[in-house]
Structures are given as C-alpha cells and as structure tokens.
Amino acid sequence: MAPAISTIRTVNGISRRVAQWRSEGHKIALVPTMGALHEGHLSLIAKAKDEGAEKIIVSIFVNPTQFGEGEDFDAYPRDEKGDLAKLTEAGVDVAYIPDAKQMFAPGFATRIHVKGLTDGLCGASRPGHFDGVCTIVAKFLLQCAPDIAVFGEKDYQQLLTIKRMVADLDIPAEIVGAPIKREEDGLALSSRNAYLTKRQRELAPLLQRTLQDMASDLAEGRPVEDATAASSFRLESAGFKVDYLEVVDPERLQTITGVVEGPARALVAAFLGKTRLIDNIAVRPKQRTRSRRNRKSEAE
Structure with missing residues (x-):
C-alpha cells in the first residue's frame, strides 16, 4: 500500500x-x-x-x-x-x-x-x-x-x-x-473532456486524425495554405468550430507559409459545442530531391 x-x-x-x-x-x-x-x-x-x-x-x-x-x-x-x-x-x-x-x-x-x-x-x-x-x-x-x-x-x-x-x-x-498522453482513439487527455456529450466524445478524435493527415501532407510538400484550408474545412464540416489551425516554427511559433522545408509544428484549437479542445503535432518534411532546374544550374 x-x-x-x-x-x-x-x-x-x-x-x-x-x-x-x-x-x-x-x-x-x-x-x-x-x-x-x-x-x-x-x-x-x-x-x-x-x-x-x-x-x-x-x-x-x-x-x-x-x-x-x-x-x-x-x-x-x-x-x-x-x-x-x-x-x-x-x-x-x-x-x-x-x-x-x-x-x-x-x-x-x-x-x-x-x-x-x-x-x-x-x-x-x-x-x-x-x-x-x-x-x-x-x-x-x-x-x-x-x-x-x-x-x-x-x-x-x-x-x-x-x-x-x-x-x-x-x-x-x-x-x-x-509527450502528449492520449486515449486509445487518439484524443489528447484533458480535464475539459468531461464536458463532452457522448456524441461529441465520439467525434472528438477527428481532431487528432486531421492533424496527422495534415502533417503527412505537409511532409510530402503540400503548401501550408492548401493543407490548413482543407483540414479546417474537414473539421468544420464534421461539426467543429475552428478557433485556429496553424503551422509554425517549433521554437519561435512564427507562422510558416508555402512548403515546409524544416521542422515545424501544427497546432489547432477547436470547439465542440462549448468545449474547447487543443492539440498539436510535429511536422517533419521528407528529404526531397532537388529540382531539375537546380541540378542544371549547379552543373553549369
């Protein structure tokens, strides 16, 4: 004991x-x-x-x-x-x-x-x-x-x-x-999760799945503006009210635009009913091969 x-x-x-x-x-x-x-x-x-x-x-x-x-x-x-x-x-x-x-x-x-x-x-x-x-x-x-x-x-x-x-x-x-501690379905643990209705609790893990999919798209080179717009639309269509969804420098929290070239963090806050949920995920872009134009310039 x-x-x-x-x-x-x-x-x-x-x-x-x-x-x-x-x-x-x-x-x-x-x-x-x-x-x-x-x-x-x-x-x-x-x-x-x-x-x-x-x-x-x-x-x-x-x-x-x-x-x-x-x-x-x-x-x-x-x-x-x-x-x-x-x-x-x-x-x-x-x-x-x-x-x-x-x-x-x-x-x-x-x-x-x-x-x-x-x-x-x-x-x-x-x-x-x-x-x-x-x-x-x-x-x-x-x-x-x-x-x-x-x-x-x-x-x-x-x-x-x-x-x-x-x-x-x-x-x-x-x-x-x-590290973030999560439920088995991916929802980040929070004392405010107690506010969620049964239906909202079933929907809440979509927040983390959306972040995961967005981080994967960003790692593949999808522009931040496209990825965040699509992800916000996905959440809003499901019943969330998005407060913010941004991709930022992981140390200074400055907004990143265009293609993510180095380490980044995607952060989201969204309401389900009256409950405000937050989450975040690291974005690690894959090493992309240099463009043909760059290779040609270097050869010259």
Whole structure:
C-alpha cells in the first residue's frame, strides 16, 4: 500500500518542507496542475521520476487569473478527494493545495508578460491568459524551489512560454516537456473532456486524425495554405468550430507559409459545442530531391 500523501496548503508550509528536503540533498520535482487529475497528469509524474526526482510535489490550484470573461472558471471540474487518491497511488510526496488568499495577498499587483511567444494562437484567442499562467507558475517555482518542473506538450505554446520566462528571469529550475498522453482513439487527455456529450466524445478524435493527415501532407510538400484550408474545412464540416489551425516554427511559433522545408509544428484549437479542445503535432518534411532546374544550374 502506498504511503499516505502529505497535503500542504500554505506558502510557509511548502517552504519548510522544501528546506528540509534540500538539507537532505534530495532532487525535487514540481508538477503544476489545476486538479481534476487524469492519466495525462499521472504521465507527468512518471516523467519526473524518469528524470531522477526523489521528492515530487504536485500543486493543485484552479488559477482565476488565466480565465477570461465568460470562460469556465466556475464550472472547471474539481475533485480534491479523487485527486489525492490518485496522487497517493502514484507515489507523490506532497500535494500542495493553496487557496486564492495564499496565492494573491491583499494588494497583489504583479503580472508577468512574455512577449512574442504569447502573441498568437491561444494568446490571440484568450487575451491575458498567458500572463495569468506565467504569474502563477513563477510563484509556484519560487515557493517550491524545484530542480525540475514538468509540463505536458499538449499545451505546447504554454511549454515554450514558461521555458522563456524561466530563462529570462534566471529562475533556477529546469523545465521538462512530457509527450502528449492520449486515449486509445487518439484524443489528447484533458480535464475539459468531461464536458463532452457522448456524441461529441465520439467525434472528438477527428481532431487528432486531421492533424496527422495534415502533417503527412505537409511532409510530402503540400503548401501550408492548401493543407490548413482543407483540414479546417474537414473539421468544420464534421461539426467543429475552428478557433485556429496553424503551422509554425517549433521554437519561435512564427507562422510558416508555402512548403515546409524544416521542422515545424501544427497546432489547432477547436470547439465542440462549448468545449474547447487543443492539440498539436510535429511536422517533419521528407528529404526531397532537388529540382531539375537546380541540378542544371549547379552543373553549369
């Protein structure tokens, strides 16, 4: 039977526990979450263990500052009892569950903004979202002082943004990305999947299949504009409402046009009813032979 997990709810409490671990020489990992835990979150914990973490903190905090007006902050699924049972089974050492008063003291007036990486994609659709994410993640990193912090690649833009913030602010933690965890039918795991009706859940895996087919077409040399238009039409015809579908540079998130010549990432956000789903996939173009014209020019 797994040992009982420690639950800490205060900044002072987590600071004291981390100081103790530090004095004992342990490698510490942080896995930030908003709760409603599923196998995707548990895969992040497994990744932390693979990275050599000896003590693991999982934070649970539904962060109001990353939700926009009209979004699902109040409806976001919460299940602390179930979460603690899963974390205990996974062998997590501490569940850090502060409330809003702990995270935002009276007079709190600071926001962290990362330029560039947050301008498009989810940043354009959800103004202020990444400011809220960065501010709360920075606080967790400072409070928990981990050696590593693990984030999933499903939130690819978030992963790159947090890496940039940590580098820019000299926060002494390594940000580790973990592969997307999927259902057997390909749907990326997300707490918001619980919002889907039975019919929507049956349709949802089309999002990932469309990305796979588009990535294959792009690798074969189909122009980005054609591939994204066809894929958007496929999704819209099936009942999705596409928020964005873009092909970008995998490091800077700058939009790619024409034929993809090097590594790229295709990212999508789409609504099924009221549920917003996101996903992404790497695009790796095949080595194409040089054109006859190029070969002739080189010969001359």
